[in-house]
Amino acid sequence: KQEVTQIPAALSVPEGENLVLNCSFTDSAIYNLQWFRQDPGKGLTSLLLIQSSQREQTSGRLNASLDKSSGRSTLYIAASQPGDSATYLCAVTLGTGTASKLTFGTGTRLQVTL
């Protein structure tokens, strides 16, 4: 059974810092990995999708990397801003069809202070 773990569970940084969020998964035979942002009481906003054949994806100040063999992904946020404060979730799928469901981590709650 796929297990997804995120470290740290919570993180507080001053504005402007660069930071790294970690995600690990137990079954390395993933199809893709997706990072989401969740604001309190709100839905999930997709940030980045990495296919299993890719090593990284970038969007603005966000960069996600994937090391399938070691079962790890990182989300790098450059020059953090107070508006980045949210919970960040990573999730993996094992394939298409009946293997297409997402397995989520518990998330990292990020607070960026002024």
Place this chain on the structure above:
Amino acid sequence: EPEVTQTPSHQVTQMGQEVILRCVPISNHLYFYWYRQILGQKVEFLVSFYNNEISEKSEIFDDQFSVERPDGSNFTLKIRSTKLEDSAMYFCARGLPYGYTFGSGTRLTVV
């Protein structure tokens, strides 16, 4: 890409009552999913729906739950007799091949 819209945003119901959560509008995607998130816990998979049939369901998705696509566009999750532990955020999503897009969720409170 079209949004995934869910209604209502918040529903309060009494224990034992039936609730229907709706996901509208839906594009011509083939894969749809329902997930839930109990407060403070992980997002959990409930059921996947492919080509108008259930593709996979989790242990949570017992006989109290059902899904339908009644008119080819709306996608509904029905809970027949709600329990207190059904209180959660319920998310509809469409998926693959470009990743998942989630709706804004319905907060269900069972009292």
